[in-house]
Amino acid sequence: MISFSYLEPADIDEALAALARYGEEAKVLAGGTGLVNLLKQRLVQPTYLIGLRRLAGLKKLSYDGTLRIGALCTQRTLETSALVQDHVPLLAETCRQVATVRIRTMATLGGALAHADPNQDPPPALIVLDARVRVRSPQQEREVSVDAFFTGYYETILAPDELITEVIIPPLPAGSGTAFVKFLPQTHDDYATVAVATRITLDGDRIAEARVALGAAAATPLRATAVEDALRSQVPTPTVLREAAALVADAVDPTADFRGSVAYKRDMAVVFVQRALAQATARAQAGGGTA
Amino acid sequence: MRTLQLRVNGEPVAREIPDNRLLVDFLRYDLGLTGTKEGCSVGVCGACTVLLDGQPVSSCIALAVMADGCEVTTIEGLAEDDRLHPLQRAFIEYGGFQCGICTPGQIMAAKALLDVNPHPSKEEIQGWMMGNLCRCTGYYKIIESIQAAAEGKGVS
Numbered sequence: 001m002i003s004f005s006y007l008e009p010a011d012i013d014e015a016l017a018a019l020a021r022y023g024e025e026a027k028v029l030a031g032g033t034g035l036v037n038l039l040k041q042r043l044v045q046p047t048y049l050i051g052l053r054r055l056a057g058l059k060k061l062s063y064d065g066t067l068r069i070g071a072l073c074t075q076r077t078l079e080t081s082a083l084v085q086d087h088v089p090l091l092a093e094t095c096r097q098v099a100t101v102r103i104r105t106m107a108t109l110g111g112a113l114a115h116a117d118p119n120q121d122p123p124p125a126l127i128v129l130d131a132r133v134r135v136r137s138p139q140q141e142r143e144v145s146v147d148a149f150f151t152g153y154y155e156t157i158l159a160p161d162e163l164i165t166e167v168i169i170p171p172l173p174a175g176s177g178t179a180f181v182k183f184l185p186q187t188h189d190d191y192a193t194v195a196v197a198t199r200i201t202l203d204g205d206r207i208a209e210a211r212v213a214l215g216a217a218a219a220t221p222l223r224a225t226a227v228e229d230a231l232r233s234q235v236p237t238p239t240v241l242r243e244a245a246a247l248v249a250d251a252v253d254p255t256a257d258f259r260g261s262v263a264y265k266r267d268m269a270v271v272f273v274q275r276a277l278a279q280a281t282a283r284a285q286a287g288g289g290t291a
Numbered sequence: 292m293r294t295l296q297l298r299v300n301g302e303p304v305a306r307e308i309p310d311n312r313l314l315v316d317f318l319r320y321d322l323g324l325t326g327t328k329e330g331c332s333v334g335v336c337g338a339c340t341v342l343l344d345g346q347p348v349s350s351c352i353a354l355a356v357m358a359d360g361c362e363v364t365t366i367e368g369l370a371e372d373d374r375l376h377p378l379q380r381a382f383i384e385y386g387g388f389q390c391g392i393c394t395p396g397q398i399m400a401a402k403a404l405l406d407v408n409p410h411p412s413k414e415e416i417q418g419w420m421m422g423n424l425c426r427c428t429g430y431y432k433i434i435e436s437i438q439a440a441a442e443g444k445g446v447s
Contacts, residue, residue, distance in 0.1 A: 033352055
């Protein structure tokens, strides 16, 4: 293990001051499930580690039509919270499928964003929910859509002095159904060969709006706008869903590994987008939600 | 260096440690609690499972500083007055292990499950224990042991 100095700010102002002072020399520690492995492998070698666990203000979860999730809420909290299950079931459904209960107990939602590993499950779900990330530096506070948050492999729009404070999920439009499906040919706690989050919002018998986002399909979580565009104003017949799903083949840019070749992952992206669309459509037709 | 103050298996502990100490190394090397095993070292295999404030965590990817002020429970903390915990007795009675290296992690994960769900179904046990790997026996005996402990069967 590399050497570093561990700082543990008592509140967000102290944390932001430490980030402003040490910037590029520092890494922020939330649950540690991503970062500690990178430290052990010397893939990151910060001089300072800024531990956030005393920032109680970032552990809040509230709902008033909009769901506000403190950046330090764990994925286990989101999986088990009645508030999340009732109002944003897609997020609970997604977090339940993350790795193992040990990882979900430690890993935070803010961490899943900042870490920016494209194999993670929560980001595609947040994208189809039109979620926004609230980010603070000592000078300013800003909100960025999760869709625009990721810029490259393990890279985000975060400046060295910025901290994620909150994830905001607006109310879903009426007539919406959502689904998250994950293809796991190896083990249940593995990263996906491909993961798909979708939302179908119906207006009568036609699709008013669709969202499709994938994990493990490119250098960043990937929004498949070509599929979304093809679905708009259509009646969601199996043929329409199949033909729209086929368009994802040109959008994905997967990496070959033991979970599949590039060609296989491309094919599976099509299959699993189609399945996710069918599930979300059925749920929208049944009255929405994920149930 | 810093002084870590926490409770381990109910006892207060204060120890000076380097900032980069892993929780598994703190337990094994600083405190001599070698019941906790290190397997994969990347948070996947579950051998190093301990409870941090009652929640199961991988101590191989947790920094010791993350346990400052917390309660840590390891396999050494389960027996009371030399009387084994019902899960320990069930693993013996129902043959829930072979070589034994994954067993402390299996039992700590199972304890975390029974603490939140005292009467889990077989499917709930399988789902919860999915991340605790055993390379000897397969999993039937482990699941049987946990079911037996939950039902209080043959472990009195």
